[in-house]
Amino acid sequence: MNSREWQDPHFLEKGREKERAYYVPFENTEKALAGEREKSGEFHLLNGIWDFNYYPAYYEVPEEITEWGKIPVPSNWQMEGFEPPCYTNVNYPYPVDPPYVPDENPCGVYRTWLDCTDLTKKTYLVFEGVNPCFYLCINGQEIGYSQCSHCTAEFDVTPYLHEGKNEIVVKVLKWCDGSYMEDQDFFRMTGIFRDVYALTRPAEHVQDVEVHADLTELSVKVTAPEGEVTACLYDGAECIRKQTIVDGKTVFSVPDAKAWSAEVPNLYTLVLEGFGEYIPVPVGFRTIAISPKGELLINGVSVQLKGVNHHDTDPVKGHVMSLEDIRKDLYLMKKLNINTVRTSHYPPAPEFIRECDRLGFYVVDEADIEMHGFVTRETLWSYHMYDRTWPTDHPDWGEALMERMRRMVERDKNSCSVIMWSIGNESGYGCHYDDMCRWTKQRDPERLIHYERANMLNTPTMYDVESHMYREFSDLIADGEKDDSRPLFLCEYAHSMGNGPGDLNDYQELFDKYPRLIGGCIWEWADHTVLKDGKYYYGGDFGELTDDNNFCVDGLVFANREVKAGSLEAKAVFQPFRAELKEAGENELRVEIWNRHYVTDLKNYDLKWTLELDGIQNATGTLNLDLPAGEKTVITLPVALPKTCTLGAYVTLTLHQKEATEWAEAGYEIAMVQKKLPVEIVPAERSVSEGIWKVSEDRLSLTVADETASLAYTFHKVHGTLTGILKNGKNLLVSPAHLDVWRAPTDNDRHIKMNWGLFGDNLSGWNMNRLFDKCYSFTWKETEKGIEILSEGSLAGVSRSPLLHYEIVSRLDHGDPELHVSVHAKVHPKAIWLPRFGYEFTLPTAVEEVEYYGMGPGENYQDLCHHAKVGRFTTSVTEEYVPYIMPQENGNHTHVKEVSLTDPATGSGIAFRTEGEVEFQTSHYTKEELTEKDHSYKLEPSNTNVRIDYRVSGIGSASCGPDLDPKYRLSEKEFSYGFSLKAI
Template identity: 30%
Template sequence: MTKEKNDWENCTVIGRNKEPYHNTLVPYPNKQSVLQIKKKSPFYMDLNGNWKFHWVKKPSDRPIDFYKEDYDVSDWAEIDVPSNWQLRGYGIPIYTNVQYPKSVKKWRIPNIDHNYNPVGSYQKKFEIPNDWKDREIFIHFDGVKSAFYIWINGEIVGYSQGSMNPAEFNITKYIKSGENLLAAEVYRWSDGSYLEDQDMWRFSGIFRGVYLFATPKIHIRDFFAYCDMDEEYKDAILYLRIKVKNYMDKKFEKCEIKTSLLDVTGEPIADEYLSKKVFDLDPNKENIIQLEKKIENPNKWTAETPYLYTLLLILSDSDNNMLEVEYCKFGFRKIEIGENGEFLVNGKSIIFKGVNRHEHDPDDGRAVPLNRIIEDIEIMKQNNINAVRTSHYPNNPIFYDLCDKHGIYVMDENNLESHGARRKLPKGKRKWRESVLDRMIGMVERDKNHPSVVIWSLGNEAGNGKNFKLMKEATLEIDKTRPIHYEGDYAQKTSDFFSTMYSTPQEMEKSGQLKKIRYMFIHSIKPKQYAGKPRILCEYAHCMGNSLGNFQDFMDVFEKYDNCVGGFIWDFIDQGLRKTTEDGTEYWAYGGDFGDKPNDGNFCINGVILPDRKPTPELYEVKKVYQNIKVHPIDLDKGLVKIHNKYNFIPLDFVKLSWEMTENGIKLQDGTIETLNIAPGSELELKIPFKKPKIRANCEYHLLMNFSLKGNSLWADKNHIVAWDQLKLPYQIPEGTYEKIEEMEDLEVEDKENYIIINGNDFRIQFGKESAAIESYLYKKTEFISKPLIPNFWRAPTDNDLGLARFVPLVKIFMRSFFSWKKSCKKRKIRAIETDKLRPQVVRIKVKSKIPNGKSPLETIYTIYGNGDVFIENSFTPKKNMIRFGMQMEIPKEFNKMTWFGKGLHDTMWDRKSSGLVGIHSGFVEDLIHDYVRPQENGNKSDIRWALLSNEDDQGFIISDISGTLLNISAWPYTQEDLDSADHTNELPRRDTITLNVDYKQRGIGGDSVIFTGIHEEYKLKKKRKYSYGFRIRPYEKNMGNITDIAIKKPHTI
């Protein structure tokens, strides 16, 4: 006799006694309660809060009778619902990307390891209000992972799996007057886990809300509101499909359904009731009522104009007594795909400036609090993000309400990913069919009324097969108003989009030109297969660590080709968890930090914001590249510019233009233009009313234009900058005079056995012969250098530098060229040191060194002048592509303030500096670094003309560019070795010195790909090419005068 399988490892069982899916709804007694009380219906009861809780490691140890009313749970702990029990001290979080956790093995599908399948037993008591008598009572779980049973008052009610969809049960017959006992038994793993192999932390528990609601015996069980528009996208037809159920054993005659549409002021548009219909209901049956009504020129919903009406559905009996009122927010908008593959919203082609977003909180895991959800959407809006992909599962219902309200386009994605076994399941297998269809249908039914949802997605990285075609067909049975997406449809037979992951800008360009595309090395996709489909990147610009290089290149392609409709950055939030060391130091934990095995390390750290929602440098780049206003120069001498409004639906009357002209970063003139009458998609020539300044030698002039909100918005305060552009003014700059060498003090040179000393009037420089470097710079008894200024051709590897080697150490064998730079400068051999006194006031030290990776010797020339200036010039030809070409020293920690003229204020890199504003910036070293979750190269400031390192007395030294190449400078409160060896930020010590890097450049950071470096050719330091740069070190004291004037004085000539 075959033993019957457990429900939680039987893929043909997806639920028992569950109610059919429907849109999120709550019954109200009348219209007034909807409009005045909103979500606090008297027929709604929130069950969130503290529940009794018991946890065991395996099912055989669970308390089998815990659901019985006489079971003693007095010694049980309490747990907050919603929550993930791993973050409340029960078991451990597990992070894996593709590979399944140890209890879920792809060679045992669909079985689960009985020795490690933790079970959480929950109990909650509640009382039903008296006015719920004679009503149907339902319990609703918004999300439980992975599978669970439910009991009421000791009686089994049902079972559910499919953790990201709601589970609802009719508990009317189980309820009694007075106190009731709810019990739930939750399993960490189930056969459904094989379909939930997303790149995320594996949590479990009741992680979304739980509530009761009570309905009349005649109840609006579900409704779908949608619309169509005329050819001018002016007038609309509102369609309603309403399901009304009779829960009684007798026929109910002459029900009436009325609908009303209210504007934002609460006033009905047109007639009080748009439509009504009378009908009869058979016992225990459901009727479907279809209604439609023409609406003249309603306000339209878009992400830019998120206008929401309130749609009321009023159910009455034959005596016109209200039985119940349901409502939803409704937005008029039409989604279409254009003839050339455009994605059209209300007839206009849009670009998705999107992000992928996992539901994640550093303290609560997948049980994201409401304030975090609001914060996420506000951050998106503030940074010009207009779209989100719910990677890779339906989100909390509240998220969609907020997207409707704030204006975010949503690609709503089915909870289906079998990445680690996608060649095996679900494919076209019948035994998985009901499960995958249930997941898709559940999402569509729940979210169908949200105007923000503009695309349905069948899932992610789950292979392909007949089941995907069936999911699409099932979706279209419910909703034909939205297109359907699936990246895994390589044959282009199911998806309405041609979707890929991590294609490069060059590959996207080919798509725009309708050329043959090679995808993932093996898939060849011909133009005829995707012509007429929107070309979309469901994942791109992989933001792991210091990343997001060449991001502007993508936007250039999106704007160039109509069928290239944008994409979704991977991803929005670093999925780090807050952890604390024994001494109380907090850091962000990732895979393996909880003893979880197997794990995929820090591959969950891909966000443009940190786990606590603080920005990364990448976020600033996102905001700049995604901005919807662009300024083009016309005739800058006359102040003429062209302003392009790239919004699709709104004029620029909601922003003001504030401009300022700067000279070497210092403001000379400013002004404000309060009104910009520029229609959506239009351009306007405008004169910025500045006066040409008196042009000074050695200066540069910029025009900055900020576009900021005139008033407060839902997502940002007044004066929030939505876009900016900065243009360099093309003035002819006179050449300045050189400082006269003959007026400087004479220098004394002491040539010792191990070092050379150069003495000036108020400074002393020591040059080490063994180090071939400046080891000391003493200025008026203040030492500037703690450790020698030496060549540095290495950087603490970024995640993109390491690529696949992060997870497959053997790959490092093929990265020998990269790692050979790590110790290249430490292995340098000094070939020659030549000292010459060129003049009484000038000493030159010339050093030639052999570097292991050098095609030519490294030549470094130090020129010391009588005024204390030190010029350092480097030239080198590598025989391998370089990582960095620069110099490094350590300076006393009191010089902990850096002021610079260049790009800032945040970190910028060679291929990620569009968002860097040229100006004078300042900050303390501790604030100028960026703590990536996994420590790596950070803190770089690009295009630096000069930088001042100073102490609290404003004494210090200036480093300035002398070669015209502009510098890259960074300063850290730790050493490069510290940075290179640390796995977490808490492992970075604070040293007694500051590490200062003065570079020509580092190579780019890339970011196109997940496992490859992806640095574009134009951002590489290429082999066999000679590189040269130079900089000056100059002492500075506040009494010397304006730092800018001191810093820009022209180099001396000999």
């Protein structure tokens, strides 16, 4: 090892083979068609337990190692305990002094053995991913070097082998000059993290293959020595075309080819037969084009990219993803109606691309380049265009950048799923990006090219796609209305950190409205965390010199791939099915159905419908529709609607796949639409008795009890609060009920919370998390109907004027056990919008069972509710908690009309109802606990905490995106609401 080499941007490799298309050769047609590389006699997987030693600095590696430890390959040595993990987003974890890296550069030395029995064959060692660079030694001789963590490196090791056992030693450094090009937003991990294998091949063999297929023709180019190579095109197990390669190429005419798309991924297999090998190449017949309106056309059909950004991440294995892990992710994406993957911010393992070909996804394949750490190197945050202090424009870095693009394109050039090349991420702009774009266009004129930072040039560019991230909605509307024939693609949007994202449907409505807005990729797929001893950790937990806290915990799904509300919201917003109520007659409903698929007929699905009245199923049925993709029709449902109901009438339509797929069982629900029906709501008559309420009071308290004293409500006369709900002498309240506006900030509240609350010495907020409740007056009177109690007061943050003033009327009607509560509030005219407003109740922990009529079954908010439906649901307080790794607001329900909470052992509890609608939340964790604790494993449960809210502000995606849309904010300056409660 020579330290000058790995700090020289001109020194990129030694002894590495020229980049080629990904393939694995087999020894016969049957195995080639099956495509399972581990079953090829020419493929020898070297994964397993290797010898390993870790050295804190490269110069500490001895010339001869006599004692070895062990490590699994693939793995990251940080996840194996040799170093603590490090999470940083923008900042480099070392000084920004390119091409130099710290002298204290750790080195991991790996060793394994390769048995060689036939020296007449060529042997290649293939490394699919090593972070960030490595030296390769065979039998004590250094024979190779490579860098670029996520690019395949292949070495011809034949001259260095002997018969029998051969020693393979790999020396991996923690940093090199290439690390400056890999400043991605993830845990920084080191080591051999992808598969390592040997290929044993004939002395002469095919080196490379390139295929291009449109809808009727397949062209094949082969790089090989002299000798006969035959190309056979298979549809399944049937060879439908067979031709001999002449002068390195051939063309197949396939006029009846079945088109490939993400929706219907028809795949053929081209098998090259030559030199005793059989090389399979998956082939998808498809075209990519742009319409004059800027639409993305796949096979001539306008499609939207409903995508996610995907990092390789696992809470236990780090950056290691097995084929099983890859399929688990892609299966779940399919179930969530996702059709596009951006491989942020590097090429994935080649098997990931193959699975996208096979399962059906559009892929935005991204080069292993990100350099946003240059924006903070001199404390200023600024992207510079054509700045020679950035590698993108510095003359020494041109080939280093170009080869990363070239290696990705050459490896994945045959993939039908790859429809767009990405020239990296957030790396400024310079002359080398111009060169990379030109080269890629010349090498592959078919696919589109994007690079988001090119939009900062504010001049016409050669890129096929205008690309943005975290776009303001007003800007996106202007983009849609702009006269530009280029598609606009949101390479990142709807930041999914913690609870959220909450504004997905707003984006989708704009995608649907404007043809040139072709969709985008949600940031991002899964939370990045480290799981240790059953606890999840994030940035700053490992003593990093620089970190970005929990900014990596930003997945649409949890780290363990369990779904959350945001996952289900994406499924609902992306679903290929729409329905609109056209007419509601006495004996039938007429509903317009829209098949939003691009290819698939609805005859492949069962359409089920259910009529619910007051949360009770009244009628149901199943329809089989023959409706082509993109078409609409009106269906008639034979239902008799009543004149009135007490809570609401809804029809719910769901779409279920008839046949099982690889990723989901038969009957899986891919879409759901619920529509409210025009039935008059007449509240149920309340049963009343002949009893009357009696009042007793002392200096501090007021008690209103029924004649038998089995039920009583108590109030504090100084504070004006409800202090007790007594059933047979037992108080159901642990502490007084009270009004509040605070919620534990979500990750999407990370900016606005400084205007809401008091954190540290912040002087700009309304200190809503430090409120004083002042009661100005507390009075009561007896009316003809019963007892009426009036409390007037204010809520004010420490050091602040009153945030709001309120009046609370608590009414008890004779013969009615319910307490009727009405609240009127006036908010300070200069106050910022509120997190929420409502009543809070604290009940004993044993009050665990929950039943409610409202939107469910999972958590939902104003702007995060398209996945939910109105109905009657049963759950528990424990189940209502959503375990976001950073504790925060969770578990809310909108459109709620009834709630009951009971102790399962005694049946006692409290029931709430309203003639309007409220929002409801319950948890064993207080909002203070969720606000103050920084990890979910630190939370301590206490009691059963219940909220009955007038309104809760939405979620949005402002953790890295536009501010919450005003329509989802509680910004009203005067409002009223009410509810009733009773002991049960």
